Amino acid sequence: xxKKEKFDNELQDISKFAKAISHPARLAxxxxxxxxxxxxxxxxxxxxxxxxxxxxQHLNELKSLGLIHGEIDGLKVxxxxxxxxxxxxxxxxxxxxNNIETTEINCISNTKKANMKVLILCTGNSCRSQMAHGFLQxxxxxxxxxxxxxxxSGKLNEKAVRVMKEAGxxxxxxxxxxxxxxxxxxxxYVITVCGGANEACPAFIGKVKHxxxxxxxxxxxxxxxxxxIWSEFIRVRDEIKEGFYKFYVEQIKPQ
Numbered sequence: 366x367x368k369k370e371k372f373d374n375e376l377q378d379i380s381k382f383a384k385a386i387s388h389p390a391r392l393a394x395x396x397x398x399x400x401x402x403x404x405x406x407x408x409x410x411x412x413x414x415x416x417x418x419x420x421x422q423h424l425n426e427l428k429s430l431g432l433i434h435g436e437i438d439g440l441k442v443x444x445x446x447x448x449x450x451x452x453x454x455x456x457x458x459x460x461x462x463n464n465i466e467t468t469e470i471n472c473i474s475n476t477k478k479a480n481m482k483v484l485i486l487c488t489g490n491s492c493r494s495q496m497a498h499g500f501l502q503x504x505x506x507x508x509x510x511x512x513x514x515x516x517x518s519g520k521l522n523e524k525a526v527r528v529m530k531e532a533g534x535x536x537x538x539x540x541x542x543x544x545x546x547x548x549x550x551x552x553x554y555v556i557t558v559c560g561g562a563n564e565a566c567p568a569f570i571g572k573v574k575h576x577x578x579x580x581x582x583x584x585x586x587x588x589x590x591x592x593x594i595w596s597e598f599i600r601v602r603d604e605i606k607e608g609f610y611k612f613y614v615e616q617i618k619p620q
Contacts, residue, residue: 379461382454385430391423395432395446404435404445481617482509483554486569490514490541492522492585493558496605499529499536504613513544522585528598532606544569556612558605575616579608 386392393414398405424444427433432451435444483501487494490513498512519541529536548571555573560582569576581604584597 375457375461378454379457381430382457385426385432388423388426390419391427394420394423394427398433398444398446404443480509481507481553481620482550483511483556483617484547484552484569484573485510485512486514486544486555486557487512487559487583488514488516489518489585490543491518491520492525493560493581493583493601493605495521495525495536495539495541496529496602497556497558497579497609498539499534500606501609501613503534504610505617508617511542511547512539513542513547515544517541517543524584524595524598525602528595528602531599532602547571554616577612579612581605581608 386395424433428435428444430450431447432454433444434447485494485497485501494512494514498510502508502510521536521539521541526537548569551572552569552574554575554577555569555571556577556579557569558579558581560580581601582597584594584601587594587597
């Protein structure tokens with residue numbers, strides 16, 4: 366079986382028709398015949414920017430597909446459009462294109478986002494930066510999101526892992542890393558998440574296009590009853606989600 370036999374008859378008919386009308390001269394002939402709305406007995410080369418021999422050649426191509434019918438043989442010329450064949454191909458083409466669902470996909474934009482890199486910084490990289498990391502990655506799997514700390518603790522805060530799990534995001538596989546790990550890379554965004562005035566924000570000395578600060582309180586330093594401490598983790602988690610979703614919608618998504 367040759368390859369073209371693997372395509373169904375309708376696709377082969379569409380291909381033949383597309384080939385037949387692929388030359389502008391044939392389109393001009395069909396258009397002229399449609400406008401005259403009658404059979405032609407004689408030479409139409411006077412009405413088209415084509416020689417007599419060229420017109421004859423294209424007429425025979427159109428006749429072989431059944432788009433026109435009549436007699437085209439030397440001086441014997443009498444032909445017109447074949448309405449039934451044209452209606453057939455109109456129906457085939459309409460069905461073909463109507464069955465193709467189109468969705469606008471901006472490949473360039475997706476490629477940019479796929480290559481976009483965001484680094485989220487705090488001091489210990491155990492709590493706030495880890496939650497922000499988890500949320501931002503959940504908004505768009507095409508982003509490269511990392512988090513780090515200037516004094517990385519080396520482990521995740523257990524309450525941060527648990528409160529994120531309640532929100533449907535598992536960060537238990539994250540690692541607490543030093544910012545030194547990422548200094549040799551280039552970043553589109555570096556975002557610090559340190560909180561109040563008593564907390565020093567970490568500095569990033571690597572290559573970065575945009576530096577942002579989205580600050581949050583550190584729930585790991587909260588004291589009080591278990592209920593109060595837990596409520597603070599929930600509050601900060603929800604604020605981080607809101608803050609980073611706003612960042613994603615306003616700055617990442619439009620790109």
